[in-house]
Structure formats: structure tokens, C-alpha cells
Amino acid sequence: MKKNILILWLLFFSVQAYCQKNNVAGLLIPEPVSVSAGSGNFTLNAQTSIHVGSTDASAKWVAQFLSKKITGATGFQAPVVNSINKISSNNINLLLIKDASIGDEGYKLNVTTSGISISANKPAGLFYGVQSLFQLMPKEIEGSQVVKNVKWNIPVCSITDYPRFGWRGLMFDVSRHFFTKDDVKEFIDQMVKYKYNLLHLHLTDDEGWRIEIKGLPRLTEVGAWNVKKVGYFGTFSPPGPNDPRDYGGFYTQDDIKEIVKYAQDRFVNILPEIDVPGHSLAAVVSYPELSCTPGADKYHVRSGEPIMDWSHGQPPIAMLDNTLCPANEKVYEFLDKVMTQVAQLFPFEYIHVGGDECPKNFWEKSDAIKALMQKEGLKNMDEVQSYFEKRLEKIVESKGKKFMGWDEILQGGLAPSAAVMSWRGMKGGIEAAKMKHDVVMSPTDFAYLDYMQGDRVIEPNVYATLRLNKAYQFEPVPDGVDAKYIKGGQANLWTEQIYNMRHMEYMLWPRAMAISEAVWSPKSKRDWKSFSSRVEKQFPRFDAAQIKYAPSMYDPIFSVSQTDDKQLKIKLSTEIDGLDIYYSFDNSFPDNFYPKYTSPLIPPKDAVMLKVITYRGKEPIGRMISMPINMLKKRLDKNYTEDDMD
Numbered sequence: 055m056k057k058n059i060l061i062l063w064l065l066f067f068s069v070q071a072y073c074q075k076n077n078v079a080g081l082l083i084p085e086p087v088s089v090s091a092g093s094g095n096f097t098l099n100a101q102t103s104i105h106v107g108s109t110d111a112s113a114k115w116v117a118q119f120l121s122k123k124i125t126g127a128t129g130f131q132a133p134v135v136n137s138i139n140k141i142s143s144n145n146i147n148l149l150l151i152k153d154a155s156i157g158d159e160g161y162k163l164n165v166t167t168s169g170i171s172i173s174a175n176k177p178a179g180l181f182y183g184v185q186s187l188f189q190l191m192p193k194e195i196e197g198s199q200v201v202k203n204v205k206w207n208i209p210v211c212s213i214t215d216y217p218r219f220g221w222r223g224l225m226f227d228v229s230r231h232f233f234t235k236d237d238v239k240e241f242i243d244q245m246v247k248y249k250y251n252l253l254h255l256h257l258t259d260d261e262g263w264r265i266e267i268k269g270l271p272r273l274t275e276v277g278a279w280n281v282k283k284v285g286y287f288g289t290f291s292p293p294g295p296n297d298p299r300d301y302g303g304f305y306t307q308d309d310i311k312e313i314v315k316y317a318q319d320r321f322v323n324i325l326p327e328i329d330v331p332g333h334s335l336a337a338v339v340s341y342p343e344l345s346c347t348p349g350a351d352k353y354h355v356r357s358g359e360p361i362m363d364w365s366h367g368q369p370p371i372a373m374l375d376n377t378l379c380p381a382n383e384k385v386y387e388f389l390d391k392v393m394t395q396v397a398q399l400f401p402f403e404y405i406h407v408g409g410d411e412c413p414k415n416f417w418e419k420s421d422a423i424k425a426l427m428q429k430e431g432l433k434n435m436d437e438v439q440s441y442f443e444k445r446l447e448k449i450v451e452s453k454g455k456k457f458m459g460w461d462e463i464l465q466g467g468l469a470p471s472a473a474v475m476s477w478r479g480m481k482g483g484i485e486a487a488k489m490k491h492d493v494v495m496s497p498t499d500f501a502y503l504d505y506m507q508g509d510r511v512i513e514p515n516v517y518a519t520l521r522l523n524k525a526y527q528f529e530p531v532p533d534g535v536d537a538k539y540i541k542g543g544q545a546n547l548w549t550e551q552i553y554n555m556r557h558m559e560y561m562l563w564p565r566a567m568a569i570s571e572a573v574w575s576p577k578s579k580r581d582w583k584s585f586s587s588r589v590e591k592q593f594p595r596f597d598a599a600q601i602k603y604a605p606s607m608y609d610p611i612f613s614v615s616q617t618d619d620k621q622l623k624i625k626l627s628t629e630i631d632g633l634d635i636y637y638s639f640d641n642s643f644p645d646n647f648y649p650k651y652t653s654p655l656i657p658p659k660d661a662v663m664l665k666v667i668t669y670r671g672k673e674p675i676g677r678m679i680s681m682p683i684n685m686l687k688k689r690l691d692k693n694y695t696e697d698d699m700d
């Protein structure tokens with residue numbers, strides 16, 4: 055009798071387990087439009103095949119892409135067959151269909167216990183369906199080696215998904231530090247996992263010109279090289295005359311073609327940026343005649359030494375003239391040559407011409423600029439820049455491309471059909487959209503991934519902070535703006551303080567996941583709790599892929615105030631729920647046997663250091679942080695912000 059009851063119980067629990075709905079929505083970033091979870095799994099095995107019901111080369115490429123990844127991790131052959139099979143026959147079917155409801159990049163993914171189908175209007179949709187499918191597979195799919203003893207289960211579900219915006223961008227600054235062609239390909243591989251479709255390459259700046267332009271050899275012979283320095287970029291000592299200028303590099307035109315093709319295969323457009331008239335020291339050093347300022351021939355490509363005074367706000371005061379001269383016809387001939395070749399190399403419809411942070415103090419001293427102002431009736435330096443932008447817009451359009459710039463191009467009058475990338479907050483974008491110009495939102499407040507992700511006491515120092523939960527609040531369409539002018543959103547990864555790919559990854563992830571959800575998922579579905587839990591599910595996948603990410607969301611946040619009797623009071627909090635904070639004031643390393651933080655702390659009189667660490671249950675999860683009490687005292691100054699250097 056007892057035995058029978060036991061069997062009944064076991065039966066009951068196994069049926070219940072079988073019928074339990076899979077947690078599919080909890081696995082995916084960006085969150086899909088709709089997910090209907092089933093129960094049970096499809097299990098990949100050595101007989102699983104991939105069927106592609108189209109002769110479209112790009113659809114076949116997606117099938118091969120899927121097959122390669124499966125083979126690489128499982129060791130199964132996963133052959134690609136050019137036909138459609140029944141979903142019930144242990145296969146993954148990729149189908150091109152006609153379904154207006156999912157648009158050009160949407161897909162429908164259907165997983166049953168006996169097979170899988172991904173259908174889409176265009177190969178891009180198949181590609182995004184495949185990316186979702188990978189996220190449903192065990193984390194070992196992300197590795198580069200065959201892993202044995204994995205049950206390759208994929209939860210039964212049905213997903214309908216399409217993006218909110220057509221412009222889902224990431225900017226990679228390859229000028230401040232050069233990143234190789236293979237690095238750029240790796241960047242593309244990582245971004246497409248989260249359904250980004252636009253790579254903005256910041257190709258030129260004061261620290262390096264990174265693209266070969268035929269007929270202008272000095273741009274890459276001279277302009278691509280500086281002196282390697284490490285430390286805190288922006289404060290470096292000026293290089294000596296004999297220091298080797300061998301740090302940097304550039305892409306040949308063949309390299310660019312290869313990168314463009316690599317991106318195209320993965321449904322990524324590349325937006326090239328040639329940043330002028332400011333940020334142009336590398337060009338000026340290569341061809342000093344492009345400057346308004348005598349003596350520019352003595353300049354060098356910047357190696358991170360100070361060249362701007364930012365203490366007066368925007369625009370900065372330049373200590374040397376890093377601008378192209380709007381009053382010099384040779385500048386427009388130069389730009390014509392550059393834009394001709396850039397337009398030929400990059401098939402994307404836009405060219406980005408920068409326009410940001412252009413100092414005007416050397417223009418103010420220039421007789422040529424004064425003469426130009428008189429001739430053209432220009433009243434101030436903003437109008438001088440606007441004159442430059444309008445001429446450049448004509449050049450860009452004469453090459454069959456659309457013109458885009460940072461929001462400074464609004465000052466002094468916007469060129470007639472310019473698109474604006476709004477970075478100094480959303481206001482430039484709002485203004486441009488109200489003038490019926492196209493806009494991409496990439497505000498510093500939410501989308502600057504070069505900023506620190508946590509407290510500067512532990513993060514590599516940069517001048518500002520953007521935590522994951524703030525990045526997650528990014529909303530590309532502000533109230534009162536006609537959404538049709540907002541093409542989408544973008545996160546920017548400037549690399550002044552990023553010297554290598556590992557640190558690039560640390561800065562990109564997990565914040566680029568937050569931005570991916572802002573530009574892909576329905577606004578109504580955004581939810582920090584759900585997102586942060588899904589981010590945690592992605593981390594083991596990053597480990598399997600050997601891609602670095604920042605664990606900063608696990609570290610505590612310090613805030614300070616004063617008691618009535620002027621003692622320092624320290625409040626600790628965390629970005630995500632469910633963490634305990636343990637602390638010490640005695641310089642030893644706290645663990646979960648130390649006092650647990652429950653209410654604001656007043657440091658003992660002679661304490662010099664507050665050490666803290668977060669735990670989840672019995673497991674340490676944050677990093678050990680040593681915070682000097684004096685540093686916290688400095689933060690009591692009401693003029694101090696989290697962004698100030700300590």
C-alpha cells in the first residue's frame with residue numbers, strides 16, 4: 055500500500071513538472087513583443103538538421119551561421135538542407151513568409167518537442183530569431199569548444215517579436231585608441247547578440263585618423279600615430295621629441311570593405327563618422343594648411359596630453375588649434391576628397407560629420423575668418439560653424455548620402471536636411487524633431503557607456519557615472535515630440551580611457567543590454583526588476599563566451615549626509631534587490647560574519663576606512679570595496695557630485 059502511494063506521488067510530481075510552463079520570458083534580452091511558454095523541451099541531437107526554405111543567399115547564410123554555432127558547441131553536424139521539412143522531424147526550419155505584422159526585422163519562433171521553426175519576412179528577421187534561439191539554449195552554446203555531457207534542451211514556446219526602432223546603434227570610438235579590424239568584427243559579433251543593427255565608427259579625432267584616403271597619404275602615415283601612454287588619459291605629460299610615434303594604426307580601404315561585408319552579412323549597417331571641424335588635430339597635423347592658425351605645422355597628433363580648457367563649459371577653449379578652417383577653400387577640397395571615398399566605401403545612407411565641441415578661440419583671432427564673416431554676413435562664431443556645416447552638407451549630399459551630425463550642428467542654423475544625433479541630453483533632439491529633422495537619441499545621461507558604472511573608488515576613473523539602472527531608464531521618444539522623427543537610439547562607447555578589448559567589453563556589458571531593450575522592446579514591457587534578473591541569467595553566458603562584463607550592479611552605493619551634530623552619516627544601498635551588505639571600520643575584510651548593514655552608519659571617531667561587500671544569502675557577490683572615510687567627508691560638500699574626482 056505504502057509503495058503504491060509513493061508511486062502515485064512520484065507520478066503526480068512528474069506530470070506536474072512536465073506540465074509546468076517554461077520560464078522563457080525570463081531568459082531573453084531584449085524582451086520580445088510576445089512570448090507564450092509551453093512545457094517540455096526540444097532537444098538538439100546528432101540527427102538534428104537545419105532546413106532553409108529559400109534560395110535567398112542571405113537566408114542560407116543565416117542557416118549556415120546557426121549550423122556553425124551548433125556544431126562548434128555541440129559537436130553535432132547540424133547539416134543545412136535547402137528544403138522545408140515538417141516541424142515534427144527533428145529539425146530547425148527557417149522560412150521566409152509574408153506577414154505584415156512583424157515588419158522587416160521581426161520573426162516568429164516556434165519551439166515544439168519535435169522541432170523548431172523560425173519564420174520572417176526578411177533574412178534579418180531570421181537572424182534575430184536565431185539570436186533568440188541561442189538565448190534559449192544552454193549557456194554552453196556560447197563557448198568556442200565542443201562541450202560534452204550537455205543536454206541541449208530548448209524550452210517549448212512560441213514567440214512573436216519585432217523591434218520598436220529601426221536605428222539600434224552602438225558607437226565604437228576607434229580613434230582615441232585604435233582597435234584592429236578583427237577587434238571591430240568581434241564588436242559586431244557581440245552587438246548582434248542583442249539585436250543591434252547599427253555600428254557607428256568614430257574614425258577620426260585628435261588622437262588618430264583611422265581610414266586610408268587615397269591621394270591624402272599623410273592622414274595615415276602621420277595622422278594615425280601617437281606616443282603610447284598609460285595612466286589617466288587627458289592628464290598625460292606632453293611627449294618628448296624623441297618619443298616613438300608608433301602607437302595607433304588605421305584601416306586600409308580593403309580592411310574597410312572587409313568590415314563592411316562582415317557587418318552586412320550580420321545585418322549591421324556601418325555609419326562612418328569623420329569628425330570636423332573640431333576634433334581634427336590628426337588631420338591638421340597631417341595637412342597643416344587646413345588650419346586657420348600659423349604654426350600648426352609644429353603640432354603633433356595628441357597622445358592624451360591636455361589640449362582643451364573645459365573650465366568655462368562648452369565650447370571648450372583650445373590650447374592649440376585642433377580645427378579645420380571654415381574660411382579656407384582648401385578645406386572644402388579636402389573634405390570633398392574624403393567624402394567621395396567614404397561614400398564609396400560605406401553603403402549606409404548616412405555619413406556622420408561630427409560637429410561637436412568645436413573650440414572657436416582660434417577662429418576669433420583669424421583674419422581669414424573675419425573676412426569670411428564680413429563676406430557672408432555671419433554674426434558670430436556659431437554662424438561660422440553653421441556656414442561650414444551647410445557647405446559640408448552640400449558635399450555629402452553630392453555623394454548621394456544623407457548628412458548627420460552631433461547636436462552642435464543646430465547652433466547658428468541647421469543645414470536644411472541634416473539629421474541630428476542628440477548627445478548633450480535630449481534637448482537638441484527635441485528641438486531638431488520640432489523642426490521636422492530626423493533625430494537619433496544618444497544622450498550622455500542614459501547612453502554614454504564610457505562613463506563609470508559604479509563608485510569611482512572602485513571603477514576605472516572617467517569623468518562621470520552612468521549606472522545600469524539609469525541606462526535602463528533610457529526612453530528615446532520624449533513627451534511632446536512626434537515619434538516619426540525619432541529614428542531610434544544609440545549608446546556611445548568613447549575610448550579615451552579604454553586601452554584594450556577586455557576593458558571595452560567590461561564597459562559595454564551589461565549596459566548595452568539595457569540600451570538594447572530601450573530600442574527593441576515595447577515601451578510597455580520595460581521593467582527594471584525583470585530586466586536585472588534577466589541580466590543575471592546572461593552573465594554565465596558571457597562567462598561561457600569568455601566575454602568580460604562589469605559586476606558593478608552588485609556593489610553598494612554610498613550616500614552621505616550630516617547628523618545634527620555635524621557627524622558624517624553614511625547610507626548604503628544597492629541597485630538590485632535581495633543583497634545584504636556587510637561592513638567593517640577596523641580595516642579588516644568583512645564577510646557574512648561581520649555586521650550586516652541595516653541603517654545609516656556613523657563612523658567611529660578615528661576610523662579611516664569603511665570596507666563593504668555584498669552577499670546574496672551565503673555567497674559573496676559584490677567586490678570588496680575599501681572606501682576612505684576622508685573621501686566620504688569630501689562628498690559632504692554640496693558642490694561635490696559623484697562625478698567629481700576624489
Ligand code: ACM
Pocket residue numbers: 410411460477
Ligand atoms: C561627444 O560626446 N562629444 C559627441
